[in-house]
Amino acid sequence: MKPVMRSIAAHPDLELQVLASGTMVLERFDLPVRVVKQDGFPVDGEIYIELEGSTPATMAKSVGFGVVEFASAFQRLQPDIVLLIGDRYEALAAAIAAGYMNICLGHIQGGEVSGSIDESARHAITKFAHYHFPSTKRSAEYLLRMGEDPETVLTIGCPSGDIARSLDRQLRDEVINGRGGGAQIDLAQPFLLVVFHPTTTEYGGEPVQMQQLLGALNELKQQTILLWPNIDAGSDHVSKAIRVFRDHVKPCWLRTLINVPPEEYQRILATTACAVGNSSSFVRDASYFGTPVVLVGNRQEGRETDVHVLPVAPEKDQIFSAIRSQLSHGRYPASSLYGDGFVSDRIADALAKLNPYVQKRLHYIYQADGNGSGKGGENGNGEAVATRNVIPCKSSAS
């Protein structure tokens, strides 16, 4: 989201407001919102919504609290447009609040396909969104097939590529070895990056999946940076499996990090010999870097992937073989499947020019009538509005 925020802040016809939520505001995740502030962005609200427990019920309730809190924030800030990215529960919560409050909603990364409850949440957000900024052509096509108005499906390409394009990829030792716990990592040697989030729709199956993954790593004994999981339902199960493994096996090759600032994370992803797990960044951001990926399990099932991704079931032998295979293959050429690295400015331009409207309606009924536009007279000539507030709801990545 950061490159989009930068483009919005720099745009003469747009005024930026920022709400931080999700793990962004959690001390337990090292308060990523601090980085946002250090980068010079305004933060107009910090929204705490996560109920402790990391069960399906508490995750559902966190959505509910999110709706309540975002409604308060929107009532106060009165934005012209709310801009969301992705498919996380905090994004869903903000979408519902905006929808019921008649605020025009823009959505980045709609139309994609994956596993976990994020799959349903993403399409539900689409159904509340007034304008769409899909990352790929397939996503854009899917949005149209779902009944969204073609005039509202705008800029194609994912802004995460913009970071990758301009990123200084030099990874500093202190970022890795100056924090967290476990083995020291020699950055001059190949290392693995492991991120494994729970798949909420397979709640209860995480401990075994994580054990299989750790078992494969323990065979390899390659130096490894492991990040703790996000806070989806089931994350306590994943964390516990890691702690038990660490306490029993006392692996000399494993370093654990609680949270890493977003750009440092990009540097790790750009540098690692192989990324193992199920973060969506392995599909998306890693494609720009050509980083070899072993994609474990169903969390990203259905996403568009480029050749750098090798999907496997969450079974020790398969994971072990796939990592070996990727390590021997080495780095892939950079991909532009998810954008050309100049997407954010196009999104900001589109935001400045679009015409906020309120009433959505399934576009099929206009097609049936042979009527080309769902918003007809409402949408007018689309000239640029002088200034307008845009709130990107900044939240934790998946």
Next chain:
Amino acid sequence: MKPVMRSIAAHPDLELQVLASGTMVLERFDLPVRVVKQDGFPVDGEIYIELEGSTPATMAKSVGFGVVEFASAFQRLQPDIVLLIGDRYEALAAAIAAGYMNICLGHIQGGEVSGSIDESARHAITKFAHYHFPSTKRSAEYLLRMGEDPETVLTIGCPSGDIARSLDRQLRDEVINGRGGGAQIDLAQPFLLVVFHPTTTEYGGEPVQMQQLLGALNELKQQTILLWPNIDAGSDHVSKAIRVFRDHVKPCWLRTLINVPPEEYQRILATTACAVGNSSSFVRDASYFGTPVVLVGNRQEGRETDVHVLPVAPEKDQIFSAIRSQLSHGRYPASSLYGDGFVSDRIADALAKLNPYVQKRLHYIYQADGNGSGKGGENGNGEAVATRNVIPCKSSAS
């Protein structure tokens, strides 16, 4: 929902649980939940979610509280399937709670098109629902186009027709004149029925719209039963317009009723000379009765209607002329657009036979691969499960 509840309760392979929410549990609406209990249904939870205020922000927050409360109820009741009807905010809340809690969700009346925020909420519910029971063929087709798996789009037809089919249509005087306030209604003479809910996406415009409607009625001076609006954002505006009109004009032709038990409401709808306003029941239930309808404004814009419906803008002269026209036309033949009156048993049968699953995925990706089924091996042979819990979330109609 009542005929479906009856069919579920009577089905040997299903166990019924009931949650009542929305205006069902509000004293201000005469506690409709009492009727449910009197009809012999169990009520396993009464869920209060409406925040006072009836502004867009409080309506959004009511969704949030609904998610929280339904999550608590589902955690306690552990249903196999949650069954929802319609597009109201309490239905959306229940859908999100079920989705994040990995509970299989069935949805009645998906795929329809209307105005108000209900339009977005309905399609968002579809995106969380695992099985669909659309009311019309067009709705079913739209669900498929939106990417739902064909195997999950089941029984077509709306259960509201089941009530109409078997209803004793005799309206008793005390139901009308034994409660509420204002003029006495002579049921032997023609009377109008007026229900006008706010269109949330036009928040702020309700007072003028209601004044236009009341102005038209005041020209006609035909005896009229008016029901107070539901509790969507803007309803206090509508109520105030009614109160001001009543206090200033002191109309001798107007009777106001706070709430009417569902079957009595059906009888009024079957008997009235013309229904005026924007309740979805005017499109749906009135079609079985052939009741002439003047549909005012955009709340139901886009819904499939039969010939009994005459849509007009919320302007006094148009409304006046349309009512006159409908009164001179008189009753229409019964329509079967929304079902044949035998739908509920088919829904119960389908519930007993379906195979609950958790992970949804946009069906397009299977089509692209030439793969016919989204749930493949998971879905198995679909034989009937011995007993299962089904929770229909009973809520207020729109």
Next chain:
Amino acid sequence: MKPVMRSIAAHPDLELQVLASGTMVLERFDLPVRVVKQDGFPVDGEIYIELEGSTPATMAKSVGFGVVEFASAFQRLQPDIVLLIGDRYEALAAAIAAGYMNICLGHIQGGEVSGSIDESARHAITKFAHYHFPSTKRSAEYLLRMGEDPETVLTIGCPSGDIARSLDRQLRDEVINGRGGGAQIDLAQPFLLVVFHPTTTEYGGEPVQMQQLLGALNELKQQTILLWPNIDAGSDHVSKAIRVFRDHVKPCWLRTLINVPPEEYQRILATTACAVGNSSSFVRDASYFGTPVVLVGNRQEGRETDVHVLPVAPEKDQIFSAIRSQLSHGRYPASSLYGDGFVSDRIADALAKLNPYVQKRLHYIYQADGNGSGKGGENGNGEAVATRNVIPCKSSAS
């Protein structure tokens, strides 16, 4: 609260912030917050907390939502001091939020005694409050006996008297007859004022109590202004009793008003021949005006009252006789039991001089040790802080 807000706004060392909650922000109560804005006060937040239902459970939940919402507001506004008045659930909610957030809390009207759940809430607020501004000497003494530090029990006297002192008491006809419904009131003739709120601790008993009260009024047939009840648990029962009475008896002597701006309410209270019911304003504000009061039931049981108050049980004959007795007695001399009319400036001065601290501790333990001060070194020299934020949480009166 208004005179205190005015004194704070005018004080050179204080900065005023205002949060409006409770019925202040409800359209159903005619948005009293509008008057606050018209009077030129800033309103830094509007907080919606009332869950529909008016049952004991929904009232409890409204407290809970209130804590959540006030916590968001305090996090955003970062006040030095939060100033509350009274014993209502929104005040309790704000007190808890401030307490857990380590914000210094000032409380007006602590130490009083009454019925209803307000009694418990008031003393619980005292236990979170760091400074107290009791209305009477008895209240101040009770605060000390409850273990509050004598150094924190400040200015004695109720600011509501400040309004009364300077009020222009001229009641305009349009305030009464230009709004609401029912009979016209001839302000040149004696009229009754009736306000009857539910006593939450007697939930379920309200309909009979209100019927008794209405029965007494129907015997008198004196022209009467009746205000609808607040939104405590049970208020829907009271409202329904009024509506049923109005629809059946069609009393020609009764005018109902939904809400009245605070100063107009004071004028009615100053003018009425007799106030009947259980509003705390009948005990407090009416004392300045010497207005005869018939205090019905237990809601104010235990409050200090002056001679103008005649308490009766909620029984028709007793109420009837008491009103007759008060009407024949006529107006009483003004009382200064609740303050001298110059209290607000003293409160503002005290706020400017007090020393915010965080950790409270039951004062008894210092007495036992023969140690005179509970806050010892923390409290320091107590010099005035240059500027400080004060948030009075403005809410509905009881």
Next chain:
Amino acid sequence: MKPVMRSIAAHPDLELQVLASGTMVLERFDLPVRVVKQDGFPVDGEIYIELEGSTPATMAKSVGFGVVEFASAFQRLQPDIVLLIGDRYEALAAAIAAGYMNICLGHIQGGEVSGSIDESARHAITKFAHYHFPSTKRSAEYLLRMGEDPETVLTIGCPSGDIARSLDRQLRDEVINGRGGGAQIDLAQPFLLVVFHPTTTEYGGEPVQMQQLLGALNELKQQTILLWPNIDAGSDHVSKAIRVFRDHVKPCWLRTLINVPPEEYQRILATTACAVGNSSSFVRDASYFGTPVVLVGNRQEGRETDVHVLPVAPEKDQIFSAIRSQLSHGRYPASSLYGDGFVSDRIADALAKLNPYVQKRLHYIYQADGNGSGKGGENGNGEAVATRNVIPCKSSAS
């Protein structure tokens, strides 16, 4: 709470219902509620209320959510009496819900004095409680001085002593070394027990305090069992200080445990050579065992302590000296300050005999009138009710 639950379950005139909340239901704390179930108690509800963040604002909101959730549970379970223990935010939440819902409230451990926000919460609970079961004579006296009715201040003594009295004190190695992380503990040798919770009213000061404590331990290098803190505001600060210390110093004498079943905790407390930190159990439970305690900081400031407690400021040198002093002193004789070990049965008996009532009123007003009883006719003869529901709200200890 367990011995009280056992006594209630065994009592012929009482029916037990149990709600588990707080850290009891958190996987992160090893789901202590499992132990409750294993012990054969019914668990009628699991209530998740903790918002992630552990800031003052999120702690306040957790109280709010708690009120909402307990209100739902009480609405469903309809208890005659709610029985609470202590001063934690979940207890406050349950007290408020019960109060506004007119449910008779019993409170164990009222009238005590401490630091942290618990001090205010405890007395606020007292103000909602209808019956009190104080732990000590001083507490009972304080309750009366606060204006509670003498007839409602019942059994004196703390039920936690009942566990201690009958406890088999044999500590098994696997409880300590079969879980958690860090050094192995030789139970045949003296070991320290360290528990340090944040003092919410000193939010922000925790890291330094914990560093001082860890610094003192690092001088001693005595083998040590350290438990992670509870989830009060500031706990993430404490946890982080521990993790940083562990990662940098890599102490060979330190074992960390996430959570320990209550009875095992008692065994550790009974066995340790010295308990260091600020848990209330160090004041209360340790007194029965005569365990030497070094009480660090202000969290328990003001509590009644026996001779086994040595209070110090949170400064390295003072803590170091105090531990040395306590180690050389060795074990103290058992104390009966907090009860004789036969308290629970007396509480159950009192519950069976007490007369539930609703309306509280500050007792001073009866004293002033020379009237001996606050509840007069309501309280009647107090004969035992045949059966009644009692809900002890089981929650995490402080």
